Amino acid sequence: MRLFGIETEYGIIREDQEQSDPVVESMELVRAYLSDKFEQTWDYQGEDPHKDQRGFRVKGLQQDVEEEQFATLDANRPFSFYEMKSDLVLSNGARFYNDHTHPEYSTPECSTLHELIAHDRAGERIIQHAANTRNATLGSPAVQLYKNNTDFHGHSYGCHDNYLISRTLPFDQLTDGLIPFLITRQLFSGAGKLGIEAQDSSYQPGVFQLSQRADFMETELSVDTMHNRPILNTRDEPHANRQKYRRLHLIVGDANMCEFATALKVGTTQLVLDLIAKNAAPQFKLADSVLAIKTISRDPDLKATIPLKSGKAIAGLEIQKAYLSAANRAFAGVNEDSDWILTNWETTLAQLEHNRAELIGRIDWVTKQWLLESFAQEERLEWTDPWLASLDLEYHNVNTERGLYLGLEQEGKAYRLCAEDEIRTAIQQGPTTTRASIRGLCVKKFRHEIQSVQWERIHLKSLTQPQQLDMSDLFDPAHITRLWQKIDNAKHLADVVSMS
Amino acid sequence: MYPEHTHHIMEPLGNQHPTSLERRERPLDPGPRPPGPKEDEAGPRQPESGSPSRDNLLKRMRKVDPKQAERYRQRTGE
Numbered sequence: 001m002r003l004f005g006i007e008t009e010y011g012i013i014r015e016d017q018e019q020s021d022p023v024v025e026s027m028e029l030v031r032a033y034l035s036d037k038f039e040q041t042w043d044y045q046g047e048d049p050h051k052d053q054r055g056f057r058v059k060g061l062q063q064d065v066e067e068e069q070f071a072t073l074d075a076n077r078p079f080s081f082y083e084m085k086s087d088l089v090l091s092n093g094a095r096f097y098n099d100h101t102h103p104e105y106s107t108p109e110c111s112t113l114h115e116l117i118a119h120d121r122a123g124e125r126i127i128q129h130a131a132n133t134r135n136a137t138l139g140s141p142a143v144q145l146y147k148n149n150t151d152f153h154g155h156s157y158g159c160h161d162n163y164l165i166s167r168t169l170p171f172d173q174l175t176d177g178l179i180p181f182l183i184t185r186q187l188f189s190g191a192g193k194l195g196i197e198a199q200d201s202s203y204q205p206g207v208f209q210l211s212q213r214a215d216f217m218e219t220e221l222s223v224d225t226m227h228n229r230p231i232l233n234t235r236d237e238p239h240a241n242r243q244k245y246r247r248l249h250l251i252v253g254d255a256n257m258c259e260f261a262t263a264l265k266v267g268t269t270q271l272v273l274d275l276i277a278k279n280a281a282p283q284f285k286l287a288d289s290v291l292a293i294k295t296i297s298r299d300p301d302l303k304a305t306i307p308l309k310s311g312k313a314i315a316g317l318e319i320q321k322a323y324l325s326a327a328n329r330a331f332a333g334v335n336e337d338s339d340w341i342l343t344n345w346e347t348t349l350a351q352l353e354h355n356r357a358e359l360i361g362r363i364d365w366v367t368k369q370w371l372l373e374s375f376a377q378e379e380r381l382e383w384t385d386p387w388l389a390s391l392d393l394e395y396h397n398v399n400t401e402r403g404l405y406l407g408l409e410q411e412g413k414a415y416r417l418c419a420e421d422e423i424r425t426a427i428q429q430g431p432t433t434t435r436a437s438i439r440g441l442c443v444k445k446f447r448h449e450i451q452s453v454q455w456e457r458i459h460l461k462s463l464t465q466p467q468q469l470d471m472s473d474l475f476d477p478a479h480i481t482r483l484w485q486k487i488d489n490a491k492h493l494a495d496v497v498s499m500s
Numbered sequence: 501m502y503p504e505h506t507h508h509i510m511e512p513l514g515n516q517h518p519t520s521l522e523r524r525e526r527p528l529d530p531g532p533r534p535p536g537p538k539e540d541e542a543g544p545r546q547p548e549s550g551s552p553s554r555d556n557l558l559k560r561m562r563k564v565d566p567k568q569a570e571r572y573r574q575r576t577g578e
Contacts, residue, residue, distance in 0.1 A: 009578065011572070013571075022575055063576075099577065099578065100575065100577045100578060101575045102575075102577045151572050152569045152572065153572075155575060155576045155577075156576065156577065157577025158578045199576075225578040226576055227576075371557075374558075378558065379562075385566075386566055386567065387564070389569035389570075390564050390565060390567065390568035390569040391561055391564055392569065393568055394564045402560070402563075404557070404560065404561060404564075407556065407557050407560045410556070411553055411556060
């Protein structure tokens with residue numbers, strides 16, 4: 001069984017104001033997706049970002065002080081914390097809300113890469129639709145949204161890829177097998193960035209990097225997500241049966257515009273997790289993984305080597321080739337998804353080495369570098385020219401009339417994995433093979449019967465005794481189909497819940 | 501990859517009941533969209549090679565405000 005999803009925090013600006021209020025703008029943006037008033041349905045019970053997969057609970061997070069300060073300021077606002085968050089559960093099973101002043105779209109749980117790409121793209125369309133509605137109210141296209149991870153002034157926001165894995169996998173085995181892969185995954189999943197920055201620090205222009213997030217990685221393992229960011233986040237919120245499952249919550253990745261890059265990022269990570277579960281992952285002991293992720297990001301020529309504890313050094317591409325080789329031995333011919341990943345992983349590594357132009361429209365950093373180089377040549381600009389940083393930002397604009405990547409796509413220079421009708425379907429309904437389809441159907445058909453929703457449960461309104469639809473162990477596609485049909489045929493959700 | 505891989509267990513959208521949430525979520529305006537694969541040709545499509553088109557993409561790039569990134573400020577997220 002495979003289950004994964006992507007959470008994307010978008011950057012948001014008001015171009016008609018010198019200084020806009022990010023709390024209000026993000027809240028209004030989310031609410032613009034509704035045609036009537038907001039009703040809180042998200043169930044926050046059980047969410048505990050202090051809980052660590054290593055078996056303890058931390059007293060505080062690095063972000064707590066800053067969060068307290070914002071909470072004090074926000075307490076004077078004419079709306080509550082929950083109204084500010086404006087959590088929506090959509091009819092496709094996704095969550096759309098204001099997360100730390102960033103509109104966030106969390107895809108529904110997906111079981112194939114094809115589903116995931118369709119739902120990631122659906123998120124872009126949904127959030128841009130909300131912006132169009134908001135702009136119609138404002139009377140000008142003032143609100144613009146960016147699917148990126150930095151403001152070029154030391155503030156980063158995330159794109160997290162999530163995977164359901166077995167609780168029986170020892171956490172040390174997971175970290176040992178995964179960290180060298182994550183450090184080098186940016187070779188094909190980096191979104192590209194012009195300049196160097198660090199948390200809350202100034203911006204140094206002129207250097208083109210593979211990754212937007214590498215600058216913000218400060219430690220190897222941590223439960224933190226907003227400060228002291230880790231290469232491998234240890235938050236323990238499985239959103240499933242805690243006795244059986246973990247949710248691997250990766251915050252190290254960039255938000256991708258290229259469908260191909262998203263598919264390869266998640267597909268290769270899933271294969272590496274499968275390798276680790278078989279105890280078949282290659283073993284690399286890096287001398288300093290935080291330094292290594294930055295070294296690789298700042299080397300678009302792909303020549304740099306990173307030191308190992310043994311005293312030797314190795315190139316990032318060589319680490320990736322070792323993982324590919326192990327995955328080929330273990331998973332070639334197992335299923336169609338695995339074969340697609342293996343074939344394209346191999347081709348991509350070879351093209352990065354020998355024929356990078358072939359990756360334009362597939363890999364974001366290669367595409368962005370090509371665009372910026374072309375423009376700098378055309379306009380005779382130095383790499384330190386601020387215009388190029390602005391082009392970097394606009395690469396990620398999800399407005400079809402402005403975004404540079406979307407412009408490239410309109411010219412037919414982007415590799416597409418999903419058809420438009422698949423994206424339209426993904427806007428309306430969750431993947432039929434996962435519990436997201438049940439969640440989506442329930443909120444679509446029985447909203448007035450629902451008290452609250454979490455990823456793994458739905459609470460029903462009840463005058464007598466509390467009732468809930470427990471989905472914490474609902475992963476078998478045949479079971480999901482049967483339950484979906486029951487709910488679709490039911491007059492009341494309570495009828496199905498009381499039977500199950 | 502794998503249009504035939506997509507399972508359609510549910511009824512087509514047009515056959516589903518109109519429901520409360522459908523009234524709550526605004527219908528999406530189709531608007532101008534990038535040309536994906538034609539709907540009867542779903543699946544991977546090879547990008548065209550060459551340089552950015554002078555007429556379209558370069559024009560779009562020239563319209564970008566050189567100060568846009570300097571003005572862009574966000575709060576730290578996750």
